[in-house]
Amino acid sequence: QVHLVDSGGGLVQAGGSLRLSCAVSGRTRRNYAMGWFRQAPGKEREFVATISWTGDTTYYADYVEGRFTISSDNAKNTVYLQMNSLKPEDTAVYYCAAGEVVVTDRPADFFSWGQGTQVTVSS
Numbered sequence: 616q617v618h619l620v621d622s623g624g625g626l627v628q629a630g631g632s633l634r635l636s637c638a639v640s641g642r643t644r645r646n647y648a649m650g651w652f653r654q655a656p657g658k659e660r661e662f663v664a665t666i667s668w669t670g671d672t673t674y675y676a677d678y679v680e681g682r683f684t685i686s687s688d689n690a691k692n693t694v695y696l697q698m699n700s701l702k703p704e705d706t707a708v709y710y711c712a713a714g715e716v717v718v719t720d721r722p723a724d725f726f727s728w729g730q731g732t733q734v735t736v737s738s
Contacts, residue, residue: 617641617713617727624709624732627701631736635696637711637729645669648717649694650725651685653707653734662720663709664696674718701736708733 623635637649650665664685665674673685684697694711709732714725 617643617647619711619713619727619729621709621711621729621732624734626735626737629701629703629736629738631701632697632699633701633734635698635709635711635732635734637694637696639692639694639713643668643692643713646715648714648719648725649685649687650712650714651694651696651709652712652722652725653705653709654731655707658707660710660722661707662722665714665717665719666694667717672717674720676720698734701734703736703738706734706736 618640620638645668647668648665651663652660653663654660662676666685670687682700687694711729712725713727716724
């Protein structure tokens, strides 16, 4: 079983940056994929990015447009989401997730989720 704890959210002005962290504990495997999703009020959970546990494969949503970068530090069992040039429409609760498929945008492919961290971008 994998346990995830998200952190790093906050309030930032448009154009600013935040780095989210996901601390991973429990039984991990090299074939795991780690992902970030987000959910705004009244909307469905939306794919942001994924990375293989080994860090050699990444996959991004088109709207990220090079603004976000997903990375991992296996020595710290932590996955990061660096978010730059933030926009008000990026406001959402961001969730870390663990699964076994890297190139996917489906929440159903992930079996473990963090509690979420709120990101609010003011205009």
